[in-house]
Amino acid sequence: MIFGLIFGLTNVKPIPAIILAQAINGIILPFIASIVLIIVIALQNKNRTGSVKLNEVLLTVVVFVIISIGVFNFLKVIAPTYESKIIVSLIVAGIVIISILWYSFSKRMYEKS
Numbered sequence: 710m711i712f713g714l715i716f717g718l719t720n721v722k723p724i725p726a727i728i729l730a731q732a733i734n735g736i737i738l739p740f741i742a743s744i745v746l747i748i749v750i751a752l753q754n755k756n757r758t759g760s761v762k763l764n765e766v767l768l769t770v771v772v773f774v775i776i777s778i779g780v781f782n783f784l785k786v787i788a789p790t791y792e793s794k795i796i797v798s799l800i801v802a803g804i805v806i807i808s809i810l811w812y813s814f815s816k817r818m819y820e821k822s
Contacts, residue, residue, distance in 0.1 A: 732786065739779040742772045743809055750813040769806060776802035 716723045746768055753765060780798035784791060791797075 732782075735779050735782050739772075739776040739805075742775045743805060746772045746809055747813060750810075769810070772809075773802050773806050776805050 713723075715721075749768055750765055753762060777798045780801045781794050784794040784797060788794070
């Protein structure tokens with residue numbers, strides 16, 4: 710309420726600040742989700758018998774969607790007329806997910822040997 714009062718009294722439009730905050734959240738959220746995925750896989754690897762658990766699969770899908778949406782929105786801002794935003798965002802999200810999974814599972818194989 711205090712910030713609303715300040716914006717109202719100074720006749721400052723809060724829309725640019727809101728858009729900036731949303732853009733920053735859209736950039737930070739995929740990184741945080743990726744870190745959570747790495748941590749969950751690392752913690753599951755310590756108690757694992759070799760099978761992939763459902764929560765890892767679901768978390769991987771959620772992180773893939775989060776990264777796809779983040780990249781898509783970023784491309785929408787920097788290149789609004791670019792036609793292949795969806796394809797590029799899916800490819801980038803796929804590369805990130807494959808990299809995370811490769812890192813996590815190669816670390817697991819290294820720890821077993």
